[in-house]
Amino acid sequence: MPAAAVARDTLLLPAPSESSLGDDPLSQSVRRGLALVSATRDSLPTHVGAQLRCVSCHLDAGRRAFAMPWVGAYGRFPQYRSRSGAVIRIEERINDCIRRSLNGAALPTDGDDMRDVVAYVSWLSRGVPVGARLRGTGIDSLVPLAGDTARGRAVYAQDCARCHAPDGGGLLGRGIANAGAPLWGTGSFNIGSGMVRVQVMAAFVHRQMPFDRPGTLTPQQAFDVAAFVAARPRPDYAGKERDWPRGDPPPDAAYPTRAAPRPNRP
Ligand code: HEC
Ligand code: HEC
Known part of the structure; x- marks a missing residue:
């Protein structure tokens, strides 16, 4: 795809603007949700x-196309997810990202913090019909490549290390513009995060990275660097073998599961 076509799709999805928030209690909850995700x-x-x-992954506070935007996400839950093998609520989906992508501990689903995050996602989703998927929802679909x-190590050194650090530990907190977060190591997302799936990371990186020059990597470079990053050490996720309990892991699942004992990397 020509770079210009990629660049157009880095646009934001249509969503309410922050300036439309007032001082009423719902606006305060939405604003607090935005602060929590940021x-x-x-x-x-x-x-x-x-x-x-x-928002390290859900770029532009959940508005960026093909970066798993939250615009419209509220109306797609409850939802069946094959990784859980169950119908889950939006609170459970958010806790999945907290436990895996933030390598953390679930929030109480009935607490104020979860309520405010959900209020933000729901507010961003206003005006999108229930169940609809706008163009730019989720991640891009790329033809799978090995x-x-x-080669990925070389791409990383040339196009990623200046923002995500040569050791993958990120450059946050050093006053650097556009500093990236850790991509591997103890401060990164754990093995259970969808971002560790090579197909997912390649599609994300192909659209969104390098942050200041998106659309400049070929699909092959995106797969190479994703394969390199996915193979670096990172925190484990306890219970990962219970994922996809119906035995239907995607081909790029990053670990073997009990219901389908063999990992099947592309
Ligand atoms: C390391 C990257 C990463 C981080 C950090 C992260 N997520 Fe996610 N999130 C993902 C990926 C990958 C998906 C799956 C996208 C897909 O299935 O197409 C996802 C999906 C979601 C979805 C479902 C979106 C949809 O369209 O159905 C929600 C809601 C969500 N995340 C919320 C959050 C919240 C809230 C946080 C912070 C507490 C968070 N995420 C942190 C990577 C991340
Ligand atoms: C100009 C700086 C810059 C460059 C170069 C860059 N990134 Fe990023 N990257 C960012 C920023 C900024 C974010 C969002 C972080 C945030 O807002 O917390 C990000 C987010 C990410 C994420 C989401 C998960 C995370 O840990 O933040 C991945 C994956 C990623 N970058 C991979 C790459 C890869 C692979 C390359 C090289 C092809 C690359 N980046 C090049 C700045 C950069």
Whole structure:
């Protein structure tokens, strides 16, 4: 795809603007939800193990197309998820990201913090019909390619290390513009995060990275660097073998599961 076509799709999905929020109690809850997803670790230190925040992946506060946007997400729950093998509520989906992508501990589903995060996602979803998937929902679909970790290491050094650090530990908190969060190591998302699936990371990276020059990597470079990053050490996720309990893991699942004992990497 030509770079120009990719760049157009890095646009934001249509959603209410922050300036439409008032001082009423619902607006205050929405604003607090936005603060929680933007400063997740500082706001919820006992629930977040990683150095990431929700918007490290859900870019532009959940508005960016093809970066798992939250615009319209509220109306797609409750939802059947094959990874859980069950119909889950939006609170359970959010807790999945907290436990895996933030390597943390679930929030009480009936507490004020969860209520405010849900209020924010629900407010962003206003005007999108229930059940609809706008173009740009989820991640991009890329034709699967075999990633090469040796080539991926070279892509990482050239196009990623300046923001995510040569050791993958990120450069947050050093006053650097566009500093990236950890991509591996103890401060990163754990093995249970969807971002560790090579197909998911490649599609995300192909659209969104490098942050200041999205659309400049070829699909092959995206698969190579995703294969390299996914193979780096990161925190474990206890109970991961119980994922996809109906035996239907995706081909790029990052670990073997009990219901389907063999990992099946592309
Ligand atoms: C390391 C990256 C990462 C971080 C950090 C992260 N998520 Fe996610 N999130 C994902 C991925 C990947 C998906 C799955 C997208 C898909 O299934 O297409 C997802 C999906 C979701 C969904 C479902 C979206 C939909 O369209 O159905 C919600 C809601 C969500 N995340 C909320 C959160 C919240 C709230 C936080 C912070 C507490 C968070 N996420 C942190 C990667 C992340
Ligand atoms: C100009 C700086 C910059 C470059 C270069 C860059 N990134 Fe990022 N990256 C970011 C920023 C900023 C975020 C969002 C972090 C946030 O807001 O907390 C991000 C987020 C990510 C995420 C989501 C998970 C996480 O830990 O934040 C992944 C995966 C990622 N980048 C991979 C890559 C890869 C692979 C490359 C090289 C092809 C790359 N990035 C190049 C700045 C950069």
